[in-house]
Structure formats: C-alpha cells, structure tokens
Amino acid sequence: VHRNVRVRLRCTIQFQHSIFHIMEVSRLANIKSAKKRILVTATRTARNKSIKSAVKTSIKKVEAAVNAKNKEEAKAALTAATSTIAKATQKGVYHKNNAARKVSRLAKLVNEIA
DSSP states (O other): OOOOOOOOOOOOEEETTEEEOOOOHHHHOSSHHHHHHHHHHHHHHHHHHHHHHHHHHHHHHHHHHHHTTOHHHHHHHHHHHHHHHHHHHHTTSSOHHHHHHHHHHHHHHHHTOO
16 A cells, blocks of 8 residues: 655755755655656756856956946956856856857957957
C-alpha cells in the first residue's frame, strides 16, 4: 500500500534579498532521481540568475560612464565588464557568441566617446 507522504523539503537560497523555497517535491515527482533533479535545477537556476545579474550590472556601469562622457571611467568599467562576461561564459551561463556580441557592443560604445 502506497502512502502519500508529504515530504516538505526546504531548499533556501538567498538571491538578491529574495529567498526561494522549494517545498513539496514529492508532489511533483515520485522517483528519487527526479526529486534530486528538481533541487539541482533550482540551485543552478539561482546561480545563473546571480551571474546574469552581475553581468547586467557591469554593463550598466559601462553605459553610465559612456553617458557621462567619462572615457577613463568607461575604459575601467569595460575591462571589469569584459572580465565578468568572460567568467559567465566559462561557467556556461552565456554562449561564447553571445558573450562576444556583448563585449563588442560595449567596446564600440566606449570607442565612440570623443
């Protein structure tokens, strides 16, 4: 006889002042490996969101420096942004062509400053 036992599994991941709770995994899946996949996917999703957020922030810093017409600050921000994008690519968050496109667009913006 199969008893429907609710397993309350809490996986708390802090992500930019938000806390995600994964509960009642048993309601979603019956197989142990499927339950694990749900948890692993949630962990990876939170990690990817954090990395993407860091990339977006670095891009905004470059754009802000370009809008302020500050070439030195823009170059420094471009170097930091390029590094952040490269790290995200190495971790598999972005495809290499996507990363190259982002870096190219930022470099073009910085080079257009008079």
